[in-house]
Amino acid sequence: MIDFALAGKTAIVTGGTAGIGRAVATQFVEAGARVGVVGRREAGTAIAIEIGGTFINADVTDQSQVAALFAGAATKFGPLDVIVLNAGIDPGQATIADTQPEDLERNLDVNFRHVFWGLKHGPAHMRDSGSIIVTSSTVAVTKVPTIAHYAAAKEAVVSLVKTAALELGERGIRVNAVLPGTTLSEMTPEDHWEVEVMRTMLPLGRHAVAGEDLVGLYQFLASDASRYVTGQAIACDGGMTAGLSYGLLRGVGAQV
Amino acid sequence: MNELPLGGKVAFVTGAGRPRGIGRAAALELAKAGADVVVSDLARPGRRIGNLPTVAEDDGGLHEVVAEIEGLGGSALAFALDVTDEDEVRAAVAATVDRFGRIDVLFNNAGTPVGVKPFLELSTDDWMHSWNVHVMGCVFMCRAVVPTMQANGGGVIINNSSASGLRALPEYGGYTATKHALIGLTKTLALEFGPDGIRAVAICPGDIATDMADLGMKLAAAQSGVSASELESLAPLDTIALRRRGEAAEVGRTVAWLASDGASYISGNALLIDGGLMEGM
Numbered sequence: 001m002i003d004f005a006l007a008g009k010t011a012i013v014t015g016g017t018a019g020i021g022r023a024v025a026t027q028f029v030e031a032g033a034r035v036g037v038v039g040r041r042e043a044g045t046a047i048a049i050e051i052g053g054t055f056i057n058a059d060v061t062d063q064s065q066v067a068a069l070f071a072g073a074a075t076k077f078g079p080l081d082v083i084v085l086n087a088g089i090d091p092g093q094a095t096i097a098d099t100q101p102e103d104l105e106r107n108l109d110v111n112f113r114h115v116f117w118g119l120k121h122g123p124a125h126m127r128d129s130g131s132i133i134v135t136s137s138t139v140a141v142t143k144v145p146t147i148a149h150y151a152a153a154k155e156a157v158v159s160l161v162k163t164a165a166l167e168l169g170e171r172g173i174r175v176n177a178v179l180p181g182t183t184l185s186e187m188t189p190e191d192h193w194e195v196e197v198m199r200t201m202l203p204l205g206r207h208a209v210a211g212e213d214l215v216g217l218y219q220f221l222a223s224d225a226s227r228y229v230t231g232q233a234i235a236c237d238g239g240m241t242a243g244l245s246y247g248l249l250r251g252v253g254a255q256v
Numbered sequence: 257m258n259e260l261p262l263g264g265k266v267a268f269v270t271g272a273g274r275p276r277g278i279g280r281a282a283a284l285e286l287a288k289a290g291a292d293v294v295v296s297d298l299a300r301p302g303r304r305i306g307n308l309p310t311v312a313e314d315d316g317g318l319h320e321v322v323a324e325i326e327g328l329g330g331s332a333l334a335f336a337l338d339v340t341d342e343d344e345v346r347a348a349v350a351a352t353v354d355r356f357g358r359i360d361v362l363f364n365n366a367g368t369p370v371g372v373k374p375f376l377e378l379s380t381d382d383w384m385h386s387w388n389v390h391v392m393g394c395v396f397m398c399r400a401v402v403p404t405m406q407a408n409g410g411g412v413i414i415n416n417s418s419a420s421g422l423r424a425l426p427e428y429g430g431y432t433a434t435k436h437a438l439i440g441l442t443k444t445l446a447l448e449f450g451p452d453g454i455r456a457v458a459i460c461p462g463d464i465a466t467d468m469a470d471l472g473m474k475l476a477a478a479q480s481g482v483s484a485s486e487l488e489s490l491a492p493l494d495t496i497a498l499r500r501r502g503e504a505a506e507v508g509r510t511v512a513w514l515a516s517d518g519a520s521y522i523s524g525n526a527l528l529i530d531g532g533l534m535e536g537m
Contacts, residue, residue: 003509004261004518162535169497169532181521203450208521216518225509228462228502231535232528239450242443242524246451 003225007032010077011222012070014038014060014118015087017047019185020135020210024084026051027215028222033082036073060087061109066117074125081127082222085118085157086135090187093146104149111153119164119175129172133221134161136177138237154179158233165231174230176221181237183208200247203239213238260290261516266356268349270339270397271366271416273297273317276466278416279365280321281508287330289512291361294352295321298366299336331356339366339393340385342400349400358408361515362401364394365416369472371430374479378430390434394441402449410453412515415442417458419530427476439526446524455523457514462530464502497532 011028015021017039025048028035035053037044038060048055054076058069074080091107094100115134122132139151140158158177165175182188182198184207189195195207208214217236220226235241249256267286272279272295283293297318318334325332333355335348352359371378371386394415405411420428421435438458445456463469493499507529513519514527528534 004513165497165532166536170499172498174498174532203447204453204455204521204523205451213521216513216516216520217522220510220513220518225513228498228506228529228531229510229527230497231532234522234527235525236521237524238521239446239455239523242446245447 004219004223005032006082006219006222009033009081009222010036010073010079011082011084012036012038012056012073012080012122013084013086014114015135016053016084017041017044019187020180020183020214021084021086022047022051023210023215024086024218025053026211027219028082029053031219031223033222034077036077038069038087060114060117063117063121066114067121070122070125079127080122080125081130082133083118083122083126083130084133084135084218084222085115087114088135088187091147091150093193095146096148099149107149107153111150112156115157115160119160123168123171123173126173129227130174131222131226132164132168132173132175133218134175134177136161136179136233138179138181138235138241140177140179140233141235142241161233162231169230174221174227176226176229176231177233178214178217178221179233179235179237180214181208181235181240183210183214185210198240200251201240201245202247203242203245205247206238208236208238261518262286262361262512263290265291265360265515266294266352266358267291267361267363267515268294268296268352268359268397268401269363269365270296270337270393272321274467275317275320276504277468278461278464278466278504278507279363280317281504282363282365282511283321284324284328285505285508285512286361286363286515287325287328287332289516290330291515292331292356293325294333294335294356295325296335296337296339296348298338339364339396340388342396345396346400349397349404353404359401359404359411360408361412361414362397363414363416363511363515364397366393367416367468369431369468369475371432371434372428372472372475373430374427375429383430386430386434387437391437391441394438398445402454405454406449406452411455413442413445413454413456414511414514415456415458417442417460417526419460419462419528419534421458421460421526422528423534427479428472431472442526443524450523455519457519457522457524458526459507459510459514460526460528460530461507462502462528462533463496464504464507466504495533495537496530497535500531502529502531
């Protein structure tokens with residue numbers, strides 16, 4: 001299965017020290033890639049070493065730091081093959097009426113502007129035929145009360161992905177979004193409000209585990225196996241956005 | 257990652273006999289991934305559209321695919337199979353289970369361009385044939401295969417819809433409507449059989465260099481009175497982000513990935529493989 005291998009490829013993963021990003025970075029190393037793990041936590045270097053990658057300390061909400069991280073990575077590794085714009089924050093729950101301006105700004109900085117800066121500054125340091133993967137969310141297509149600006153940012157980055165796919169297609173660079181459903185991770189631990197609420201809605205009857213259920217999609221999109229797939233927003237949600245599950249219907253008393 | 261992702265699995269691919277087809281390409285990629293592969297195609301003289309041949313008129317194509325799969329080290333089995341005939345489908349599936357004991361992956365790929373005509377020229381027979389191949393073919397295969405998957409604790413159903421399953425083109429009415437229907441069917445399968453560990457995914461190839469796509473092009477050319485080469489030169493590659501047609505193998509690799517545990521949480525999707533054709537201009 002040489003097509004799925006990432007041997008010889010260089011990948012940068014933002015938000016790579018925890019959650020889905022850490023799982024993806026780990027998988028990419030196992031698949032043979034050299035991986036730059038971007039993050040801000042103090043333990044970043046130790047985490048990157050544990051994964052087998054190289055830690056890159058950067059605040060991805062700062063345009064100049066984003067530009068510098070890609071330039072620096074290309075100087076160190078050579079032209080980049082894969083960029084995963086994955087850094088994200090959970091801005092918590094609040095209705096639109098109760099949302100604080102600083103929470104809105106923080107969400108837009110991390111979940112939206114970081115992706116914009118990555119798409120603006122990353123491609124100049126990529127090899128033609130490279131792949132960019134953006135972590136969106138199923139809330140890009142299916143809304144839930146109390147996470148308005150998070151969902152809006154996640155939908156907005158899908159729009160960015162499509163435009164970038166059109167603009168970068170001539171270079172053979174592909175740009176796609178991954179839409180995880182509820183995925184057990186540091187951002188969404190077992191006791192997160194969403195976990196129990198969503199369980200009944202999942203046709204496969206279980207939440208995703210980042211290291212087992214999500215990483216395959218990222219590797220597919222990073223690999224040459226997906227080289228005609230671009231501009232897509234691909235859900236990895238156990239069937240949740242296909243329709244209403246048995247669990248949900250039975251929960252409301254439907255005879256199915 | 258040394259272990260092959262589909263080692264020990266059995267895949268069934270319909271419409272696998274065309275040398276440039278997505279079915280053959282998928283069968284080979286599934287075999288490369290370690291699966292034993294059952295291939296089928298229509299083997300008797302097919303329905304004709306004007307003077308253009310439709311599907312394989314002998315099973316020579318299948319024999320070659322079988323040889324290629326065996327060359328990759330896998331076991332292969334071939335059936336002459338009309339997916340619109342439920343008795344034939346049941347017999348082929350039963351024979352497969354007899355031989356291999358299981359079916360883990362079903363790729364419903366058999367298709368027909370018979371629905372490619374101006375709307376007012378599409379006969380009721382054209383409509384029913386397009387429906388029977390694209391929708392009932394999938395229904396018959398799933399009716400036969402799903403109980404086996406349930407008994408084995410899971411499986412993957414991949415249905416070959418089309419970019420035409422998500423948008424329309426003029427003079428593709430019978431094709432477009434039935435490919436749309438196949439996506440609805442896929443979502444239903446994902447919801448009903450998700451609790452059994454069965455995933456169902458539709459793929460939506462865009463302009464892929466296959467006999468079927470070229471046949472559609474020829475039909476459209478014949479109807480609009482220009483030569484196929486003229487029409488091909490008009491084919492708007494500029495509307496594709498990657499500026500090129502896709503190759504069947506590129507779709508085949510996506511099928512192999514969807515069949516693998518790498519896609520273990522992907523279900524109910526309609527996945528475009530179109531080089532960015534549908535995302536804008």
